[in-house]
Amino acid sequence: MARTFSFDLDALKRDLDGIELEDNPALVKQKSRDFFWYSPVLKAQLDDVTGDLVATPKDEAEVIRILAAAYRHEVPVTPRGAGTGNYGQAMPLSRGLVLNLAAMNKVKAILPGRVVAEPGVIMAELDRQTRAHSGQELRLHPSTANTATIGGFIAGGSGGVGSIRWGGLRDLGNVLRLRVVTMEAEPRVLELTGWELHKVMHAYGTNGIITEVEMPLTAAYDWVDILVGFDDYMAAVRYADLLGNSDGLLLKEIATVAAPAPETYFLRHQKFLKKGQSVAILMVAPQSMDAFLALTAREKGEVVFRSDTAGDLKGIPPNFELAWNHTTLRGLRIDPAITYLQTMYPVPGHVAKIERMTTLLGDEVPGHLEFVRFDGKITPMGLPMVRYTTEARLEEIIRLHEENGCPVFNPHRYTLEEGGMKQTDAVQLAFKHEADPKGLLNPGKMIAFEDPGFDFSTQKTYLFPGLKAAS
Amino acid sequence: MARTFSFDLDALKRDLDGIELEDNPALVKQKSRDFFWYSPVLKAQLDDVTGDLVATPKDEAEVIRILAAAYRHEVPVTPRGAGTGNYGQAMPLSRGLVLNLAAMNKVKAILPGRVVAEPGVIMAELDRQTRAHSGQELRLHPSTANTATIGGFIAGGSGGVGSIRWGGLRDLGNVLRLRVVTMEAEPRVLELTGWELHKVMHAYGTNGIITEVEMPLTAAYDWVDILVGFDDYMAAVRYADLLGNSDGLLLKEIATVAAPAPETYFLRHQKFLKKGQSVAILMVAPQSMDAFLALTAREKGEVVFRSDTAGDLKGIPPNFELAWNHTTLRGLRIDPAITYLQTMYPVPGHVAKIERMTTLLGDEVPGHLEFVRFDGKITPMGLPMVRYTTEARLEEIIRLHEENGCPVFNPHRYTLEEGGMKQTDAVQLAFKHEADPKGLLNPGKMIAFEDPGFDFSTQKTYLFPGLKAAS
Ligand SMILES: Cc1cc2nc3c(=O)[nH]c(=O)nc-3n(C[C@H](O)[C@H](O)[C@H](O)COP(=O)(O)OP(=O)(O)OC[C@H]3O[C@@H](n4cnc5c(N)ncnc54)[C@H](O)[C@@H]3O)c2cc1C
Numbered sequence: 023m024a025r026t027f028s029f030d031l032d033a034l035k036r037d038l039d040g041i042e043l044e045d046n047p048a049l050v051k052q053k054s055r056d057f058f059w060y061s062p063v064l065k066a067q068l069d070d071v072t073g074d075l076v077a078t079p080k081d082e083a084e085v086i087r088i089l090a091a092a093y094r095h096e097v098p099v100t101p102r103g104a105g106t107g108n109y110g111q112a113m114p115l116s117r118g119l120v121l122n123l124a125a126m127n128k129v130k131a132i133l134p135g136r137v138v139a140e141p142g143v144i145m146a147e148l149d150r151q152t153r154a155h156s157g158q159e160l161r162l163h164p165s166t167a168n169t170a171t172i173g174g175f176i177a178g179g180s181g182g183v184g185s186i187r188w189g190g191l192r193d194l195g196n197v198l199r200l201r202v203v204t205m206e207a208e209p210r211v212l213e214l215t216g217w218e219l220h221k222v223m224h225a226y227g228t229n230g231i232i233t234e235v236e237m238p239l240t241a242a243y244d245w246v247d248i249l250v251g252f253d254d255y256m257a258a259v260r261y262a263d264l265l266g267n268s269d270g271l272l273l274k275e276i277a278t279v280a281a282p283a284p285e286t287y288f289l290r291h292q293k294f295l296k297k298g299q300s301v302a303i304l305m306v307a308p309q310s311m312d313a314f315l316a317l318t319a320r321e322k323g324e325v326v327f328r329s330d331t332a333g334d335l336k337g338i339p340p341n342f343e344l345a346w347n348h349t350t351l352r353g354l355r356i357d358p359a360i361t362y363l364q365t366m367y368p369v370p371g372h373v374a375k376i377e378r379m380t381t382l383l384g385d386e387v388p389g390h391l392e393f394v395r396f397d398g399k400i401t402p403m404g405l406p407m408v409r410y411t412t413e414a415r416l417e418e419i420i421r422l423h424e425e426n427g428c429p430v431f432n433p434h435r436y437t438l439e440e441g442g443m444k445q446t447d448a449v450q451l452a453f454k455h456e457a458d459p460k461g462l463l464n465p466g467k468m469i470a471f472e473d474p475g476f477d478f479s480t481q482k483t484y485l486f487p488g489l490k491a492a493s
Numbered sequence: 494m495a496r497t498f499s500f501d502l503d504a505l506k507r508d509l510d511g512i513e514l515e516d517n518p519a520l521v522k523q524k525s526r527d528f529f530w531y532s533p534v535l536k537a538q539l540d541d542v543t544g545d546l547v548a549t550p551k552d553e554a555e556v557i558r559i560l561a562a563a564y565r566h567e568v569p570v571t572p573r574g575a576g577t578g579n580y581g582q583a584m585p586l587s588r589g590l591v592l593n594l595a596a597m598n599k600v601k602a603i604l605p606g607r608v609v610a611e612p613g614v615i616m617a618e619l620d621r622q623t624r625a626h627s628g629q630e631l632r633l634h635p636s637t638a639n640t641a642t643i644g645g646f647i648a649g650g651s652g653g654v655g656s657i658r659w660g661g662l663r664d665l666g667n668v669l670r671l672r673v674v675t676m677e678a679e680p681r682v683l684e685l686t687g688w689e690l691h692k693v694m695h696a697y698g699t700n701g702i703i704t705e706v707e708m709p710l711t712a713a714y715d716w717v718d719i720l721v722g723f724d725d726y727m728a729a730v731r732y733a734d735l736l737g738n739s740d741g742l743l744l745k746e747i748a749t750v751a752a753p754a755p756e757t758y759f760l761r762h763q764k765f766l767k768k769g770q771s772v773a774i775l776m777v778a779p780q781s782m783d784a785f786l787a788l789t790a791r792e793k794g795e796v797v798f799r800s801d802t803a804g805d806l807k808g809i810p811p812n813f814e815l816a817w818n819h820t821t822l823r824g825l826r827i828d829p830a831i832t833y834l835q836t837m838y839p840v841p842g843h844v845a846k847i848e849r850m851t852t853l854l855g856d857e858v859p860g861h862l863e864f865v866r867f868d869g870k871i872t873p874m875g876l877p878m879v880r881y882t883t884e885a886r887l888e889e890i891i892r893l894h895e896e897n898g899c900p901v902f903n904p905h906r907y908t909l910e911e912g913g914m915k916q917t918d919a920v921q922l923a924f925k926h927e928a929d930p931k932g933l934l935n936p937g938k939m940i941a942f943e944d945p946g947f948d949f950s951t952q953k954t955y956l957f958p959g960l961k962a963a964s
């Protein structure tokens with residue numbers, strides 16, 4: 023089913039009278055891009071992608087008007103938060119309308135343990151408001167908290183800072199309620215809770231537009247940013263694993279990055295870092311500092327940086343902007359030839375698996391682990407950097423991981439399935455047929471909808487026909 | 494070394510002029526007892542134990558005066574919080590002075606994530622104050638929170654409600670700082686943090702008197718008490734295990750109790766309970782309720798009681814007073830012939846081990862599990878009830894557990910070692926020699942001090958010679 027879309031843009035614009043629109047091609051192209059260029063593979067595939075028009079609704083009523091009009095005129099609609107996704111999630115493969123939700127950024131209610139907000143609010147701003155209100159903050163945020171929206175995180179992200187304590191977005195209870203508008207002749211407004219949330223979470227906006235979110239909050243603390251140096255990377259890994267499993271210590275972030283990445287890529291921290299040291303990147307609650315330092319001393323970790331005693335922090339980014347995909351971002355700025363993978367080291371035996379991969383791949387794949395809670399167990403997830411040579415070698419590195427019992431989630435794919443479990447998500451697919459019968463929401467991202475017969479076992483990359491048609 | 498103590502009580506009293514004293518034998522005996530009678534074994538051994546005098550200091554200065562005087566006159570001193578320990582921890586085996594800390598009950602400072610208090614404050618009262626001040630509460634409390642003191646918990650307890658999230662008291666970070674007075678000619682005041690805390694934690698007051706505690710706090714919520722019924726006990730166990738491993742759900746308590754104990758022993762809840770059902774006893778954060786109910790429905794658990802919709806709760810105890818040692822207490826009230834054990838089902842394979850013991854022992858040992866975090870893993874700890882027949886059969890049941898890979902911590906012993914790891918705690922022993930050179934603090938509880946040559950491998954029960962001498 024090589025879908026192509028042809029539509030009367032002017033007719034659509036007329037129907038959207040009174041709504042903030044932008045059709046200057048340069049500006050539209052800007053709002054049609056995200057951090058896809060992280061991946062050399064996606065960069066080649068998606069560089070020409072652009073939409074035709076950006077619409078910026080100021081409330082849910084305008085969202086409904088836009089969707090109804092786009093449905094009528096059969097115009098593809100690709101929702102967009104801040105465009106910080108790094109798999110081209112928010113890129114309009116079949117042109118059409120970019121639905122920019124950035125202006126819907128109000129925090130509506132702050133209650134004990136929960137917050138209700140519009141989808142376009144930047145997560146750091148959300149935290150500022152909940153902190154000021156009642157000393158609360160989001161359980162989880164991506165390392166892009168300072169720029170990314172809560173709606174984009176739910177629709178396109180998976181977890182991040184705080185996952186060491188709370189697991190990922192997919193975990194029941196980490197999103198409380200979503201209000202979603204469907205793409206139909208008369209768009210419906212649905213309220214989803216419990217299991218139903220999975221219909222639209224991490225669905226890349228392919229089956230509904232999130233217009234309100236209700237998220238759980240937790241106690242906010244003045245997290246202390248800490249870097250702990252180790253001469254041996256595996257010592258850093260074992261230390262991080264121990265920290266994560268120390269039930270009385272409250273940490274919000276535990277990552278490890280292998281030498282020489284820290285000294286080479288973490289420019290603003292260079293004065294603190296020792297040559298040849300691998301580091302653990304941590305956020306520690308102030309009340310846990312004494313105990314944390316006692317454990318760190320016993321494990322012979324060297325505290326090379328701590329934000330509570332470092333003095334002038336001007337120009338020094340928060341620790342979480344050294345972690346998650348920011349690690350790779352900092353690497354890319356110095357060395358545009360690197361890229362990365364997403365891997366997992368299942369418990370138990372995780373430390374041995376990490377050691378094996380480190381031995382096998384050495385400095386071609388500098389280690390980067392994010393420790394998270396996964397089905398109750400502290401589990402290291404890998405975001406190893408890769409000194410990229412060819413796509414074939416990248417595939418080989420992926421194979422080597424899989425052969426050694428370390429699953430890889432390919433970040434070099436723009437579809438939901440290929441970046442994830444490589445299988446159809448029946449719940450999301452069924453909901454797409456119901457909520458977006460014409461398949462106008464973010465076309466090309468859900469293979470199961472575009473090409474129900476696609477065989478994931480062939481290992482072939484899916485190429486969305488609409489992408490060729492549009493360019 | 495059969496130590497005996499002889500002392501001039503009147504001389505001591507004269508030295509304590511101005512401090513609140515009690516020497517009426519009936520009242521002294523009252524304050525010389527705890528919940529030792531839980532155990533048929535301890536009940537036989539300790540029923541006659543009493544002190545000679547109770548002193549109730551109102552501040553640290555008075556504690557220092559009391560200890561200096563007792564040291565001078567070589568009078569044993571046994572500290573006491575509320576006397577809710579259930580291994581005779583607070584019972585003065587060699588008579589002497591009972592140091593009642595109940596009047597030192599001030600909360601001194603409440604800060605973000607921490608509280609500073611005197612040792613004698615009742616934990617529920619502490620929580621009331623921190624909640625009112627800033628919506629915070631203790632991470633952990635025993636099921637005796639409504640009657641027990643924070644100092645007694647640290648010196649004699651191990652964990653409880655909240656351990657599903659934070660592990661036990663022994664976990665680094667769950668106690669922040671202790672101020673301790675030594676038993677010397679001139680008592681010293683020490684401040685312990687980090688690893689040093691282990692010197693006096695769970696040492697039954699044998700090596701120092703705690704005069705101030707600093708504890709971490711966490712966010713307080715209006716926890717919803719829930720009972721979920723299952724026709725099959727193992728289904729309840731698997732459900733509890735799943736709940737504990739659901740990272741996005743915030744719970745403060747997860748326990749399971751096998752039928753027919755709930756319907757027989759939980760009198761105040763009888764109208765909610767179904768015949769033949771085993772139950773999961775839970776405390777769920779309000780913001781987690783939707784997700785919790787979704788999971789429970791999928792697992793086919795029947796929510797038979799929830800405090801947020803039950804209406805009139807008059808006379809209904811909080812859920813945590815059905816859990817931990819309260820389960821056994823409620824059983825004992827109905828059936829004085831039962832007693833209990835403390836067991837552990839190491840992960841992985843814990844569910845299979847529980848199933849094996851359940852099959853093996855049936856209704857002679859009705860199942861009771863408390864799920865806690867243990868070295869990072871959700872682990873079921875057992876407090877199974879035992880329909881007591883003979884001490885020999887009790888020993889056999891213990892052996893059966895151990896043979897099946899389930900360690901037992903014997904709650905029928907009054908010494909530190911026999912109730913715990915059956916080995917000398919070198920740190921606590923060394924500190925006792927330093928802080929209590931004459932061995933006057935709570936004599937008879939630390940075997941390693943009383944009888945350095947005692948051989949734990951013989952499995953023989955230690956009998957403190959001083960106990961015979963005193964009676
Ligand atoms: C340096 C860097 C670090 C990162 N770190 C992390 C991390 O730690 N964890 C993580 O999970 N991700 C991370 N990401 C990916 C991304 O930043 C986050 O997932 C972010 O939350 C996306 O938010 P956004 O507002 O930019 O969404 P966008 O990129 O604009 O959109 C993301 C997806 O959601 C859809 N969408 C947006 N808004 C809505 C809506 N209201 N309704 C329906 N669909 C919608 C879009 O169509 C798109 O498919 C990182 C990316 C970069 C570049």
Ligand SMILES: Cc1cc2nc3c(=O)[nH]c(=O)nc-3n(C[C@H](O)[C@H](O)[C@H](O)COP(=O)(O)OP(=O)(O)OC[C@H]3O[C@@H](n4cnc5c(N)ncnc54)[C@H](O)[C@@H]3O)c2cc1C
Binds near residue numbers: 594
């Ligand atoms: C029904 C029931 C349920 C229970 N549930 C739990 C539970 O869930 N978790 C748990 O851990 N325990 C539990 N216990 C045991 C006990 O209640 C708790 O450990 C409680 O915290 C003890 O506090 P207390 O004030 O009663 O201490 P006490 O019994 O008075 O003293 C305990 C020990 O600490 C010493 N001590 C007291 N104060 C000081 C001080 N200031 N300095 C030095 N030493 C001191 C005493 O000498 C004694 O050895 C339970 C007991 C019962 C009877």
